[in-house]
Amino acid sequence: MITLENIHKSFGSKQILRGLDLDVKQGESCVIIGGSGTGKSVTLKCILGLITPDSGSIKVAEEEITQTGDRDAFLAQFGMLFQGAALFDSLPVWQNVAFRLLRGSLKKSKDEAREIAIEKLRRVGLSADVADQLPGELSGGMQKRVGLARAIAADPKIIFFDEPTTGLDPIMSGVINDLIREIVTEMGATALTITHDMTSVRAIADKVAMLHRGKLRWHGDVKDLDHADDPYLTQFISGSPEGPIETLR
Amino acid sequence: MIKFLNHFLGSIGAAALSFSAMVGRVSIFTAQTLRHMFTPPVYGRELLISLMNIGYLSLPVVGLTSLFTGGALALQIYAGGSRFSAEAVVPQIVAIGMVRELGPVLVGLMIAARVTASVAAEIATMKVTEQIDALVTLSTHPMKYLTAPRVWAGLLTVPFLVAVGDIIGIMGGWLVSTQSLDFNSATYLRNTINFLQAADIISSLVKGAVFGFIATLMGCYYGMNSGRGAQGVGQATKASVVSAAILILAANFLLTQAFFAA
Numbered sequence: 001m002i003t004l005e006n007i008h009k010s011f012g013s014k015q016i017l018r019g020l021d022l023d024v025k026q027g028e029s030c031v032i033i034g035g036s037g038t039g040k041s042v043t044l045k046c047i048l049g050l051i052t053p054d055s056g057s058i059k060v061a062e063e064e065i066t067q068t069g070d071r072d073a074f075l076a077q078f079g080m081l082f083q084g085a086a087l088f089d090s091l092p093v094w095q096n097v098a099f100r101l102l103r104g105s106l107k108k109s110k111d112e113a114r115e116i117a118i119e120k121l122r123r124v125g126l127s128a129d130v131a132d133q134l135p136g137e138l139s140g141g142m143q144k145r146v147g148l149a150r151a152i153a154a155d156p157k158i159i160f161f162d163e164p165t166t167g168l169d170p171i172m173s174g175v176i177n178d179l180i181r182e183i184v185t186e187m188g189a190t191a192l193t194i195t196h197d198m199t200s201v202r203a204i205a206d207k208v209a210m211l212h213r214g215k216l217r218w219h220g221d222v223k224d225l226d227h228a229d230d231p232y233l234t235q236f237i238s239g240s241p242e243g244p245i246e247t248l249r
Numbered sequence: 250m251i252k253f254l255n256h257f258l259g260s261i262g263a264a265a266l267s268f269s270a271m272v273g274r275v276s277i278f279t280a281q282t283l284r285h286m287f288t289p290p291v292y293g294r295e296l297l298i299s300l301m302n303i304g305y306l307s308l309p310v311v312g313l314t315s316l317f318t319g320g321a322l323a324l325q326i327y328a329g330g331s332r333f334s335a336e337a338v339v340p341q342i343v344a345i346g347m348v349r350e351l352g353p354v355l356v357g358l359m360i361a362a363r364v365t366a367s368v369a370a371e372i373a374t375m376k377v378t379e380q381i382d383a384l385v386t387l388s389t390h391p392m393k394y395l396t397a398p399r400v401w402a403g404l405l406t407v408p409f410l411v412a413v414g415d416i417i418g419i420m421g422g423w424l425v426s427t428q429s430l431d432f433n434s435a436t437y438l439r440n441t442i443n444f445l446q447a448a449d450i451i452s453s454l455v456k457g458a459v460f461g462f463i464a465t466l467m468g469c470y471y472g473m474n475s476g477r478g479a480q481g482v483g484q485a486t487k488a489s490v491v492s493a494a495i496l497i498l499a500a501n502f503l504l505t506q507a508f509f510a511a
Contacts, residue, residue, distance in 0.1 A: 045382070049385075050382055072388045076388060080386045084379060086380050086382065087383075100387045
């Protein structure tokens with residue numbers, strides 16, 4: 001479904017991706033882990049076309065993303081939950097959720113879009129009462145749920161989750177992890193998640209990919225995570241400052 | 250000595266290159282903005298909100314600025330004119346001063362302070378909080394959704410604000426002249442109306458449209474190109490206001506030359 005081959009990306013003299021290869025199969029939930037600055041977010045942004053890689057090939061559904069003629073149709077395949085939810089402050093919650101359904105190729109009538117938005121809000125555990133509130137009136141956890149509802153509003157084939165549990169308490173993190181797992185399974189969507197949270201990894205992932213210094217360090221099933229003999233992966237999972245991954249102390 | 254000279258010339262070259270690059274970036278941004286302004290889709294709701302924010306909500310600040318400026322102008326012209334017994338020209342000079350110069354320039358600068366700053370800060374905050382990226386992932390072009398409606402609103406509403414500012418400024422002069430300088434009200438107004446020509450009013454409105462375009466464009470440009478974090482938002486806001494104000498004053502000189510130099 002998503003294939004990255006030998007992706008390189010630099011910002012000025014800073015090399016972020018140094019020949020990244022990654023393959024995510026259809027219907028699979030892949031979680032990318034790795035330290036800060038290893039290129040996880042840049043990878044997602046390259047797939048979405050928000051950042052253009054310096055070299056390499058990115059294919060989505062066997063099609064090279066640089067050769068997709070209809071950008072609107074290409075992006076309609078994706079839903080994305082941003083780290084800070086990235087809700088539009090000036091729009092009420094339901095218009096945030098139904099944003100894609102109120103304009104562009106997937107446009108529906110206002111009533112229909114509102115109905116779908118409320119249904120998606122219910123799916124993520126929010127009542128219809130929040131539909132007319134502004135994002136600023138909601139707690140962090142509720143904003144994440146609204147972001148999740150927006151990501152699934154147009155029933156995308158591929159969903160990206162960027163640090164879905166960052167800034168949430170452990171209970172809310174658990175709720176969001178369960179929601180992500182349920183929704184991905186229920187929709188049969190392909191999911192790509194970035195996280196540092198190992199509890200999330202175990203709850204969400206079918207496959208895990210570890211990035212280190214802009215390259216794929218380890219890739220395998222989540223069940224093999226604890227038995228892998230890669231010292232980088234072992235250090236990352238244990239959270240130990242001792243090991244091959246350099247730490248500033 | 251050679252080392253110092255190299256360093257000196259190098260810094261001049263670097264500044265020139267940096268300035269040229271910025272001119273290029275602004276030119277490309279302007280061309281992209283114009284393309285998005287004249288191609289569908291048009292986001293009607295965003296346009297209406299921008300018309301309200303940039304036009305209607307700027308009326309109080311424009312009105313007060315023009316009122317006080319018109320009043321002060323009348324006092325200055327009366328005091329200056331009395332040195333060579335020309336106190337009677339107050340209505341004509343207030344009218345021409347407000348309509349040709351002070352009205353458009355003051356409104357332009359007030360818009361730069363009020364609108365450019367808020368547009369830059371709003372868009373920069375959206376960038377920092379990934380809302381711009383979210384727009385892209387939701388198949389919505391940020392320039393079409395954010396820039397085009399704001400620039401249209403600046404282009405359409407600032408001439409209207411300038412017209413309001415001109416009228417209120419003239420009324421400020423009339424108020425001071427009739428209340429404290431013993432001018433006859435009817436004569437003052439007749440002299441004002443008779444003295445103004447169509448070209449004065451047209452130049453005022455054209456300046457308003459150009460200043461509105463510059464003010465909103467600069468807000469959008471610096472917002473879209475802001476750096477990270479609170480510091481990035483602050484710098485974008487400051488740079489947008491400074492650039493808009495300088496460009497408005499430069500455009501005012503060029504437009505005045507184009508309209509009245511002959």
